[in-house]
Amino acid sequence: MNGIYGMELQYESLIPIARPKDTFLSVGTVTFLIEGKELPLDFNITEGGVEGSAGNIIRLNALVKDFEPQVYMDEYRALGLNASDLTYGFFAARHSDTYLTEVYTEYFYIKDESYLPLTLKSACLLFRDGSSLDYSGRITVFAQKQLAEVA
Numbered sequence: 001m002n003g004i005y006g007m008e009l010q011y012e013s014l015i016p017i018a019r020p021k022d023t024f025l026s027v028g029t030v031t032f033l034i035e036g037k038e039l040p041l042d043f044n045i046t047e048g049g050v051e052g053s054a055g056n057i058i059r060l061n062a063l064v065k066d067f068e069p070q071v072y073m074d075e076y077r078a079l080g081l082n083a084s085d086l087t088y089g090f091f092a093a094r095h096s097d098t099y100l101t102e103v104y105t106e107y108f109y110i111k112d113e114s115y116l117p118l119t120l121k122s123a124c125l126l127f128r129d130g131s132s133l134d135y136s137g138r139i140t141v142f143a144q145k146q147l148a149e150v151a
Helices: 069-078 088-097 141-148
Strands: 004-013 023-034 037-051 059-067 098-109 118-127 132-134
Touching: 004 023, 004 037, 023 059, 037 069, 059 118, 088 098, 088 132, 098 118, 098 141, 118 141
Parallel strands: none
Antiparallel strands: 004 059, 004 118, 023 037, 023 098, 037 059, 118 132
16 A cells, blocks of 8 residues: 655744744645646644754654545545545656645744744655655745744
8 A cells, every 4th residue: 555654744943942942843744736636635733852052953754644534524525536546646747747735834942932933944745655755846935935934
């Protein structure tokens, strides 16, 4: 089975962070624009870590996994898709015409939700058979603008 496993995302802060070890991200829906249509993917689990020292720009690595197709099943049906259609072959065949348009990201500092402008440096869609597709060069300005304003 080569269905969706998750995504690896690498962010970078746009401002220095005083206590990077007290930070974490929560990533929910990732939206792709495929053949002019939005295709949202929802994930239940965000894992990751922070690299960098206090008072500097930091890197935040996230692995989102546990793809949950039921959340957007109505949208998939409207596109003529089933969850089982969302395979490596589906995405690979459309890779050159696919853009990452939104990555719903929440940033938390200690226990409070705080403002942290981010940029998304890389994004790879992962599949259960170990294959992956790199969308790092296909991240839209709209997605980057939203992340620069993430709260």
